[in-house]
Amino acid sequence: xxxxxxxxxxxxxxxxxxxxxxxxxxxxxxxxxxxxxxxxxxxxxxxxxxxxxxxxxxxxxxxxxxxxxxxxxxxxxxxxxxxxxxxxxxxxxxxxxxxxxxxxxxxxxxxxxxxxxxxxxxxxxxxxxxxxxxxxxxxxxxxxxxxxxxxxxxxxxxxxxxxxxxxxxxxxxxxxxxxxxxxxxxxxxxxxxxxxxxx
Numbered sequence: 058x059x060x061x062x063x064x065x066x067x068x069x070x071x072x073x074x075x076x077x078x079x080x081x082x083x084x085x086x087x088x089x090x091x092x093x094x095x096x097x098x099x100x101x102x103x104x105x106x107x108x109x110x111x112x113x114x115x116x117x118x119x120x121x122x123x124x125x126x127x128x129x130x131x132x133x134x135x136x137x138x139x140x141x142x143x144x145x146x147x148x149x150x151x152x153x154x155x156x157x158x159x160x161x162x163x164x165x166x167x168x169x170x171x172x173x174x175x176x177x178x179x180x181x182x183x184x185x186x187x188x189x190x191x192x193x194x195x196x197x198x199x200x201x202x203x204x205x206x207x208x209x210x211x212x213x214x215x216x217x218x219x220x221x222x223x224x225x226x227x228x229x230x231x232x233x234x235x236x237x238x239x240x241x242x243x244x245x246x247x248x249x250x251x252x253x254x255x256x
Contacts, residue, residue, distance in 0.1 A: 074099075075141045075221075082142035086133035093133070097126060100143055103215050104150050110210040112154045113199040121157060125150040140224050147211065147225040197247045201240060208236035209244075 078099050084092035104125050109118035129149050136145060198206050204226070211222035212233065219237075223230045 075143055079138055079142040082133060082136055082145075083138050085130070086136050093130065096142065097130075100146055101126075103143065104146060107147055107210060107215055108150050108154055110198060110214060111151065111203075111207055112157060113195070114157075115195075117157075121150070121153055124157075125153045128153065141221055144217070144221045144224040147215075147217070148227065151207065151225060193247065194244075197244050201243050205236045205240040205243065208233045209240035212237050213240075 078096060081092040081096040081099065085096050101122065105118050105122045108121035108125065109115045112118070112121060114121070125146065129146050132149075136142065198209075201209070207226055208222060211217045211225055212219060217225065219230050219233045223233045226233060
């Protein structure tokens, strides 16, 4: 038998952190308010980034994150810890975003101004380093197939393992790997010079 390869330092820290987050979630589910506060603080940035990228609605990300925590905190008593609490929480966040899309489709939002696009463009900061690149990345992510975007954001931006991302997305690990590979190819094609051939 060959010895197991050494664990990557990031995966060791990530695993330890996930166990700590799960312990806080379980304690919060049993009524520990301090554990609930630790749980929210430890996961809020990940949830906010996830819903912002998944929904392509950065300004509305705080509202989506709050809705996620409303649902999660009211369900913590039923969380059994069979999976990592962060994975469980991100699957709730995913459902919140889906519900937001469904609600928006049922009742389209009305803009306060007739020329909303010009108003939005004026509100955007200009001449910041990397602004154009940031816009290009957001545009590329927004145009991407939603399942690819979700897999890419979970693994590449939030740092979840493929197994954790599969749990959050509700699909097999191989599907996550495939979606991430295709998302990378999609993003690469955005920045390929005209006429260049992708590998």
